[in-house]
Amino acid sequence: MKEEIKAWRHAFKIDPAKSFSESWLADICESGTDAIIVGGSEGITIDNVTECLAAVRRFSVPCVLEVTELEALTPGFDAYFIPVVLNAHNPAFISGLHQQALKAHGQLLETEEVLGEGYCILNRNSSAARRTNADAAMDMDDIVAFSRFSENVLQMPIFYLEYSGTYGNEEVVKKVSETLEHAQLFYGGGIRNSQQAAQMAVWADTVVVGNAIYENKEEALDTVKAVKEANR
Ligand SMILES: CC(C)=CCC/C(C)=C/CC/C(C)=C/CC/C(C)=C/CC/C(C)=C/CC/C(C)=C/CC/C(C)=C/COP(=O)(O)OP(=O)(O)O
Ligand SMILES: O=P(O)(O)OC[C@@H](O)CO
Ligand SMILES: [Mg+2]
Secondary structure, X not given: OHHHHHXXXXXXXXXXXXXXXXXXXXXXXXXXXXXXXXXXOOOOOHHHHXXXXXXXXXXXXXXXXXXXXXXXXOOOOOEEEEEEEOOEOOHHHOOHHHHHHHHHHHHHHHOOOEXXXXXXXXXXXXXXXXXXXXXXXXXXXXXXXXXXXXHHHOOOOEEEEEOOOOOOXXXXXXXHHHHOOOOEEEEEOOOOOHHHHHHHHOOOOEEEEOOXXXXXXXXXXXXXXXXXXXOO
């Protein structure tokens, strides 16, 4: 799975705290997206994560859990993404919760596919920023320095520019993509149409679309083709 993930250009992020119908989920899973990421910042429980996993498993698309709650770690996903929020001012989201998780489930690291995400949260008004007490007021140099730290010091396979809820700064995405040499650059935040998706896909390795699937599903579905056709 780790090798496959490197080729992912597009992913939809499903929020376990939100309800969905079977036909809605079929449209999302059969859209041609490379993966479904299950994750959210609030209201995540073992019950709603398990429900999402069971529902997505009816389709052939890969399904990854982005772990944001210790209690909601659920077996059976194709892989696990572990956010390390580099600009969090609450240390629990840099290493504290991770240490607790490994104390409880560390032995499973040998059998499960686990990938660390160096996370930079850049929308100060997002629920993720509030929850982690992230310092989102960063300039280009600050963000680039975090991308270097993530790739070269922490050796994270993924660096995630997280603008959750708002469309990000294309210049930042471009500069970070030019800085990273090995890490896979994920961009997520505020993508509502094909044009925005195509713009970010020029620089990001993987474009993540979340809220739009709940707000305007048809436009969200169009982002798959837009990302796949974008030249990088
Ligand atoms: C039991 C089992 C299967 C084990 C397998 C082995 C394994 C995977 C071990 C994992 C060990 C480990 C290190 C786990 C980490 C545990 C943990 C809880 C870490 C904390 C992670 C963290 C930093 C979370 C906070 C970051 C955060 C809030 C990210 C949110 C990103 C996101 C989804 C944003 C969108 O949220 P949304 O709610 O949609 O926001 P809007 O309101 O803007 O829409
Ligand atoms: O919900 P949106 O704003 O599309 O963001 C996607 C993803 O990066 C959230 O973690
Ligand atoms: Mg959301």
